[in-house]
Amino acid sequence: MQTEREEEEGDVSPEEFVGLSDFTGSGSDQLSFSSGDRLLVHAKTSCEWWWAELHGVFGYVPAGYLHRGADGDDISAEDPWQDEEYFGSYGTLRLHLEMLSDKSRTETYRQVILNNSSCLRGKVLMDLGCGTGIISLFCARLAQPSAVYAVEASSMAEYTRQLVKQNGCEAVVTVLQGRAEELELPEQVDVLVSEWMGNCLLFEFMVESVLLARDRWLRKGGVMWPSSAALTLVPCQAHSYYTEKMAFWERPYGLDFTPLQPLAQQEFFTKPKFSHVIQPDDCLATPCHVISLDMYTLQVEDLEEMKGKFHFHLEKSGTFHGFTAWFAVHFESLETGGETVELNTGPSSEQTHWKQTLFMLDRPVCVHAGDSITGTIVLRRNPIWRRHMTVTLQWSVNSSSTEETDNCQVETKSFPMWR
């Protein structure tokens, strides 16, 4: 359908907008599109209908279905980064207290600074998303850098300035309030340090800000801390969670509530479970890295869709309730050949505030030692809500016992995190 239309009042230079949800046009001059489609708006012919283009086809689209493009003016739709809510939450102490109370996390960053204190002499660092400034204070107190730019977008920054002064670090540490990707630093940096990891490694997608800052402020040959990151996955049992949320309905107080189980599955097993604590013996196989990120080469566009494969040999019989994921990050030494420091959030390491993330299957599967579970994991970033993603797992259980005939049934399930 190629509908012509005369140049008119309201014509604009083409601006990119994203479809908030599917729209099926009616009449020959309306343009259908799907949620997440990127349309080019050529004319805002009225406040309800705009003249747009998708894959070379033109037509009228409902303005309310569209989300502003990367740099479009606000069309009263919510900010895809939800920055007001996001930075608002970091303007209070709750999350900072949680992070500072996480000894494994905080001591690891301290150890990295300590290990590299001599190499840090005279260096320039950027602490991206410094929060209360703990990493910057470690740098100033445990090493002698020439400057640390502590960047913080939330209102916490004004308190961070006070903490820097209170601890006698104002000669070295400069607190800059604002989003790292919008700020001007006085100079390039030798080291870009940040604690950006979210649940399941990427949730919140703060990593995008780290990559943009890297490309703009890290000098050639500069160091990224963390230097690399890896997402780990394992098939697992989750008896207590399953009992608590699903088996419960079988016989509460002697009654049969099983008609509620489809509701329970929808309500409790559709989204991932954050802050899950998996016991090492809940693992049905040896965990494996499914996605690895090199912080020097990773590009923002790579974040749209990240894929990993897995093949697990089950080492014991049990109930396959789901998959559990966690991450590890690594800090390379500033000294050639120096030791790399790891922060691991898995069940065999000291517990962190992230704990692990549990993805529950719709129904558990009995498995036996010798079986194998093969499949893929895809982390797909939400095209609209830029801090969110969907994790899609696809797997098949290959039974070692021969009597199973259709044992390579491929299953798949997508878990929104959160939209």
Ligand SMILES: NC(=[NH2+])NCCC[C@H]1O[C@@H](n2cnc3c(N)ncnc32)[C@H](O)[C@@H]1O
């Ligand atoms: N590991 C995480 N999941 N969160 C811990 C770090 C988050 C801290 O970085 C700040 N922050 C996040 N993104 C940015 C940004 N682009 N620019 C400046 N500060 C930021 C945020 O306000 C908070 O204080």
